[in-house]
Amino acid sequence: NAGVMQNPRHLVRRRGQEARLRCSPMKGHSHVYWYRQLPEEGLKFMVYLQKENIIDESGMPKERFSAEFPKEGPSILRIQQVVRGDSAAYFCASSPGISQETQYFGPGTRLLVL
């Protein structure tokens, strides 16, 4: 039973470029969460999505960041015009439903902005 999958595992971008991070939830999971982890810090919630819906984006920066979870395919976290401060590990988690608090995390995408 495959776990949460994220790709790419490592991504290098130059300032001003776009970064696209993909997340495929565990089989049977319809809820996806994105978190960001800065070096030596805990994870910070960014956004919570269900299929075709953004449920809570209170942790997302207002500009340059967007997320989607289409009916078909993986969830995408998109960062436009990246800056050095966007360098971090981005983790995706999934759960079967809102009544299930347990979230299962993927291995993360390490984004480095040069």
Add this chain to the structure above:
Amino acid sequence: QQQVKQSPQSLIVQKGGISIINCAYENTAFDYFPWYQQFPGKGPALLIAIRPDVSEKKEGRFTISFNKSAKQFSLHIMDSQPGDSATYFCAASMRSSASKIIFGSGTRLSIRP
């Protein structure tokens, strides 16, 4: 109010000893308190979790102690082993907030052989 405060930042324990990590929270609406273990280069993995109606939960060598009145909870790792060396995060969530998880800042645990 949404914060979860974790200490210590780092911890060194001899093999066979007891590792203790402490956390505190302010928001009494939190109703689920998981602990996650993270190895370098990996995603966090759920270790053990507790609800506020229980004062203690034990799974193998891992025990959560929960003090609702003090708004504090702690992780105890008994008979600590080198394989336990990792970063540990306490966390909290509430159903009314779409179950997003609020993480502590993490404790880097090293077990000396």
